[in-house]
Every structure is written in structure tokens, then in C-alpha cells.
Amino acid sequence: MKMNNTKQHSILSKIKKISPDPILITSWVLAILSILFVNSKKMSLQDIDFRTLEILWGLMVIIQGLKQNRLFDVIAGKLLKKVTYGWQLFLVLILFPFFSAMLITNDVALIIFVPFSIMVLEKCHQQKRLIPIIVLQTIGANLGSMLTPIGNPQNLYLYGIAKLSLTDFLKVTFPFTLASFVMLCFSILWIPDWKQKMEVGVKSYTEEIRNWKQILIYLILFLTAMLVVIRVFNDRIFLMIVFLSVFMIDKKLLLKADYALLMTFIGFFIFVGNIGRMEDVSTLIEKVLDHREIITSLGLSQIISNVPTALLLSKFTDQYRDLIIGVNLGGLGTLIASMASIISYKAYANVENANRKKYLLTFTLLNVIFLLCQLFILYGTGRH
Numbered sequence: 001m002k003m004n005n006t007k008q009h010s011i012l013s014k015i016k017k018i019s020p021d022p023i024l025i026t027s028w029v030l031a032i033l034s035i036l037f038v039n040s041k042k043m044s045l046q047d048i049d050f051r052t053l054e055i056l057w058g059l060m061v062i063i064q065g066l067k068q069n070r071l072f073d074v075i076a077g078k079l080l081k082k083v084t085y086g087w088q089l090f091l092v093l094i095l096f097p098f099f100s101a102m103l104i105t106n107d108v109a110l111i112i113f114v115p116f117s118i119m120v121l122e123k124c125h126q127q128k129r130l131i132p133i134i135v136l137q138t139i140g141a142n143l144g145s146m147l148t149p150i151g152n153p154q155n156l157y158l159y160g161i162a163k164l165s166l167t168d169f170l171k172v173t174f175p176f177t178l179a180s181f182v183m184l185c186f187s188i189l190w191i192p193d194w195k196q197k198m199e200v201g202v203k204s205y206t207e208e209i210r211n212w213k214q215i216l217i218y219l220i221l222f223l224t225a226m227l228v229v230i231r232v233f234n235d236r237i238f239l240m241i242v243f244l245s246v247f248m249i250d251k252k253l254l255l256k257a258d259y260a261l262l263m264t265f266i267g268f269f270i271f272v273g274n275i276g277r278m279e280d281v282s283t284l285i286e287k288v289l290d291h292r293e294i295i296t297s298l299g300l301s302q303i304i305s306n307v308p309t310a311l312l313l314s315k316f317t318d319q320y321r322d323l324i325i326g327v328n329l330g331g332l333g334t335l336i337a338s339m340a341s342i343i344s345y346k347a348y349a350n351v352e353n354a355n356r357k358k359y360l361l362t363f364t365l366l367n368v369i370f371l372l373c374q375l376f377i378l379y380g381t382g383r384h
């Protein structure tokens with residue numbers, strides 16, 4: 001009987017691993033329903049922003065290549081070897097995702113650094129600090145990714161359709177990113193033992209770069225991606241270069257891109273395009289959005305996440321600067337406001353003796369505090 005229970009548990013675990021992303025399912029249910037209400041002759045492939053998809057796919061594969069060659073692990077290990085006090089350890093662990101998310105996206109930053117931080121804190125016998133550290137890492141990744149067009153999927157998309165210069169984009173996002181940095185630095189004062197001297201277990205960390213030649217190739221590809229984002233290099237040529245380069249280096253990496261996210265984008269592109277052809281619905285959304293882009297996108301993000309919100313609302317307004325602010329600040333709040341937050345939660349939930357209820361309470365409390373501070377900067381200082 002015990003063996004049967006073990007087998008059942010193993011089967012359930014496998015099913016959970018292959019279960020489809022609920023946001024992916026939602027996007028395609030909405031896409032199919034919208035198709036039923038729109039004349040198929042009016043539908044167009046132009047609804048799908050292929051440029052965004054091409055850049056996103058390329059970045060996913062490139063970052064996987066850098067990750068597989070242990071670039072991020074080595075950088076983290078070398079920095080942590082210099083840590084002596086609790087405040088240094090906590091600050092490094094929290095700021096890693098904040099800064100790295102600006103270049104490798106919030107999702108990837110958390111996938112890399114949350115498990116790494118769990119390992120480090122366990123070696124330091126600081127398991128009690130897991131919840132505040134992981135929650136602050138998640139907030140840091142979501143807010144750090146706000147700075148750049150490639151920091152998260154919604155920025156990449158909105159930057160493309162808004163046709164802003166990089167300088168203009170940074171003018172919108174920099175004040176909030178700077179404020180986030182200051183708040184994250186002060187947040188370590190809330191974590192117990194921040195003054196304590198501690199032995200960091202990662203001092204014995206011996207991870208090394210696997211292949212420097214591959215690292216160089218992936219870094220060149222990454223710089224090429226930056227040129228595509230700022231419209232200096234052609235996206236189709238970039239796509240072919242990445243595909244051929246990675247195919248020759250390690251073809252298995254081509255399968256490691258987040259195709260669920262790409263399919264989610266396509267589903268929402270179809271849905272949004274069809275909604276735009278429904279006059280009554282589009283008129284209603286435009287009325288709701290009128291001069292309320294920030295608060296509407298922020299609120300809707302709490303329910304359907306900030307990426308779908310950006311795709312949906314961008315069809316009905318040209319106030320892209322407000323939309324950029326709204327969907328990025330909208331990543332604060334509920335666990336699903338930014339899908340990257342679920343990555344951290346799942347990583348913590350798998351830790352032995354994880355207190356999931358305490359994690360969710362801490363997550364919600366800190367997200368609300370950070371959100372209120374950002375809203376004060378937005379409205380209290382007259383920035384809007």
C-alpha cells in the first residue's frame with residue numbers, strides 16, 4: 001500500500017511538471033472565443049508583433065547559453081567570497097536580481113539567483129532569513145527590470161510600439177528604478193542579524209566557466225540583440241544569426257526557450273486584435289482608459305498579470321509612457337501581478353519546512369509598502 005502511495009505521488013509530481021501554464025491557456029481560450037465573434041476575413045497576421053517575438057526568443061536562447069556556461073554562478077560566487085557581515089550578504093543577494101534583471105529579464109534573474117540564495121543561506125545556517133530575502137529579491141527583480149526595454153516582456157513590447165528613443169524610455173523609468181534601489185538598500189535594516197558577522201558557506205564555491213569561447217559568442221549575440229532593440233540592426237537577420245550560431249554550438253539550447261511565454265504572446269495578440277474590431281467593446285475600454293492609463297493598468301495587472309495587461313490596453317491608447325509606468329508598477333501587489341513572482345514562490349515552496357502562509361503574508365505586505373512608496377513618488381511629487 002505504501003509503495004502504491006509512493007507511485008501515485010511520483011505520478012502526480014510528473015503531471016504537475018508538465019501541466020500547462022494557466023496564463024497560456026487563458027490567452028488561447030480568449031483568442032478562440034474572440035475569433036468566434038469576429039468575421040474571419042477581417043483577421044490579419046499583422047495583429048501579431050513578430051518583431052517582439054523574434055527579439056524575445058533570441059534573448060531567451062542567448063541567456064540560456066550564458067547560464068549553461070555558468071557565467072552568472074561564477075560572478076555571484078566571486079562577489080560573495082568577499083562578504084563578511086550579514087548586511088553585506090543580504091545586500092548582495094537582494095541586489096543581484098535587481099541589477100541582473102535589467103539585462104537578462106526578471107524571470108531569468110529569479111530562476112538563477114533564488115535557488116543560489118537558498119543554497120547560500122542554508123550553508124550560513126540562515127534559513128530563517130529565506131522568506132524576507134526571497135521576497136525582496138522578487139521585488140528587486142520586478143522593479144529592476146523596469147529600467148530597460150529588455151528587462152521584461154512588457155517593456156520589450158511597449159518600447160517597440162511606442163517607438164521611443166532609449167533616452168526617452170529611460171527618462172520614464174529611471175526615477176522609479178532609482179527609488180527602488182534606495183528602498184531595497186534600506187530594507188536590509190528590517191532583516192534580523194544584519195549587523196552580525198557571519199561565515200559565508202560559498203567561500204568554498206569552486207564553480208568555473210565551462211567554455212570561454214562560447215561565453216564570448218553569446219556576449220556578442222547579446223550585444224547584437226541590443227542593437228536590434230534600439231533599431232540599429234534588422235530583427236530577421238538577428239533571428240537567423242542566433243539560430244545558426246546556437247545550432248552549431250549546442251542545438252539542444254534551441255529547445256530551452258520559454259515557448260509557453262511566446263505562445264501566450266501570440267494568443268493575446270490574436271485576442272487583442274479581434275477585440276479592437278468589436279466596436280462596442282473597444283469604445284468601452286477607451287472610455288475606461290481615458291486619462292487613467294496608469295491606475296487602470298496597475299489595477300488590471302493584479303488580476304491578469306502585467307504582460308497580458310500591456311498587450312490588451314496598448315491597443316486602445318497612445319499614452320505609452322503612462323502604460324509603461326502602470327504595468328511595471330503593476331508587477332507589485334498580488335502574487336500573479338508579475339508571473340516572475342510565481343517562480344520565487346515555487347522555489348521557496350520546495351524548501352524543507354517551508355512556511356507558505358508566512359511567505360504569502362510577507363510577500364503581500366512588502367509589495368504593498370513598495371507600491372505605496374512608488375505611488376507617492378508618482379503622485380505626491382507631482383511627477384504625474
